[in-house]
Amino acid sequence: MRKSAKTDHTFACLQNATSEEIFEGVNASLTNPTEKFPFHPTIDGPDGVYPDYPSRLFARGHFAKLPFIAGTNLDESTLFTLPSLNYTTELIESFLIANFSPPLVSTQSFDDAVKQLVALYPEDPALDGDMGYQSQRRFWIQTASNAGVKTFGYLFTQPQAGSGRLGVFHSSELVYVYGDVENPTPSDAALSSNMMDYWISFATSLDPNDGKGSSRTEWPQYTPDNQCLSKVIIQLNGDNLTAIPDDYRKEQIDLSIRCLSPSITGVLCRSTY
Template sequence: MFATQALRGYLISLALATTGSKLGNTTLIGRDVTLLNQDFFGGIPYVEPPCGALRLQRPVLKTSLDTTEFNASNFGLSCLQNVLPLSETSEDCLTINVFRPSGITSNASLPVMFWTFGGGFFEGSSSSSQFNASAIVAQSVARGTPIIYVNFNYRLGPLGFPQGQEAADRKVLNLGLSDQIAALTWVQENIGAFGGDKDKVTIFGESAGAIMTAIQLLNPEISKFARAAIFESGSAASALTYGPLHRQVDWDNFVSGVPGCQNLSSTNNTFECLKSVNTTAIFNGVVTAQNDLTEQFPWSPAIDGIGGFMPELPSLLFSKGIFAKIPFIAGTNLDEGTVFTQPSYNYTTELIESIIIANYSPPAVESVSESQLENATKEILELYPAIPALGSPFNTGNDTFGLSPGFKRYQIGDLLWHSQRRFWIQTASNAGVKTFGYLFTQPQPEDPPFLGVPHISEVDYVYGNVANATESDTVLSTAMIDYWVSFATSLDPNDGKGAARPTWEQYTPQNQVLIQLNGDNTTLIPDDYRKEQIGFINSMPLTFHH
């Protein structure tokens, strides 16, 4: 997933010449990807380096460069994360990248697709080969609706999503979300120099990237930065939403691993020390924190109060009509939960019950009691009985793949992904927002069969880089790129251009339909799968922190 060097090599091997673009008084020297008729500009800083005194602070925007010439021919380094060697990362990682068709002028005013990658808020990079946008840009040109593609790095782990009392007191929760806004601000200031139209930006992302983008839509002001959005497997509360104190222990574990600051762990007086140490010390803390996790994804966006990105649970904001009313596509994959379900566990009724209660305890609001959560959990277990044929991966009968039969019963996919997608799209469409929904069901024979059609599997189709693609895969990938580009350029996935494909009907209160994305059967389906089960979850959003 993080094959940074692979994409660098790909671009360099095709680059037969350099290309330039002016950013203020600076000439950017990018890559002319001649065989694809595209230009690439990468590694452009969009904020001041978040190091030293600026570590654990809101980003300081940098819309111009203090040099006459800047080498933008490759990606910048990835942000600090425990899954990459320190030598392949940097704290000075907040850079932005632009893919565009060759030969366009600065007044071309092309629509912009702005991507936020996923990775559980602790890993990932804009330079991953998975996010090589060359196929998207090429197909946009071929279909007569050229676009410019932008992606960026944001801070990860404790540097991007600090937790605990001190971060809350200093008002520096959710720094990764601040980075996302800074990158969008850079686009507003500079995309015109590349031939883009700042008023035609579609923000899209997957998993953590979709969650971040969905949180941004909790603030109506996001419409100043984007006119549309696409959410692939992620809604605003998909990451087990809590206030900042819930994950205090993870912050303390991080500090305890930073040489020179260990003794300050648990003191709520750590920031000044953390700003004084070097990157190697910070990296040691990141590794320590990941080795001592108290949950799977502790570095998640936190409820940050009045004036914050997520002042309260999203469902409370929805009930007040507080969200951006911009058009969007939202969808999920058939078996969202399988990659988050540990295959080695023996999923008894008691274990599943204990996991659900642990995930949503303590309650997020005072109006919900522990007993209400316990009763709701028991109801969940009745609605999802121990019958393998009803479980996920779906449509696999009684096959349990040599795992505990309860593996298929534990429906974290519905709790975190499917229910929230449905809640979000119904809320928005009821408010008159133009929305479109999908369910991705394309078989994934390259994956272990117990995963089914898992989380993240649609990304390669959106980027046109499916490994060992069958004819069915190719047909679907072409259609998905057409749908996505059509929506980004016309605010409708059905512009009649590109490959022939089924009409994707708008999701409305009177027409609650999804398009099933499947290379052998792309068709409209009613949004009523597991109606009773998901309906129950959505009837008590506060209990499930939605």
């Protein structure tokens, strides 16, 4: 199948491939350190599923204005980095260029943005977590709240026993939402109870603070700059469940938002940096 993928008959190839062959191809692509994921949404023009770059659609207000919860984990990217690699500046730059090209700006502007971003994350694979998750969540929630959408944000920081270098890794929050934490500590159990009640409350009332279930910290609505308690998210941690400002790594994430977040911004590197 991988040989056929180099021809003009990739669709027919995929139609006739077995699930084992598809998995083999996907797994092989994931071991390439210069590629993030083998598949991405593709712009398919007017009346398509993705008619344009999301950044352009957001700027025109063309998105579903429905209430939502959006959040990220403290160490989102560790699950997708290869510990055996030496993450040098050169490797990180090649990763960015390979995965975020072609840009919608000049090559010079794009190269300058890459160098600025790498300078803010010197030889740090955590860069991918901000680009792929943290900046995406922040940009989306700010765009929606500025449009008057009722939304709530979180940062999940609960320590994960035995996770080693993975830390608070991608998807580790799910077992807390579903009340399925294995061998929970008192901190885990309390947090899981709170998170279940937050989510159930939101599902039934579009607000995580319905006053029912466990006694829990008020989760502030995410609001624009011109309102009280603007840009506040909740830190989901069994020992420190509290509201915090959404300003961690602001300089780095702001640059990621402006320049190098293709699934959200379409690599629209603006001149304000």
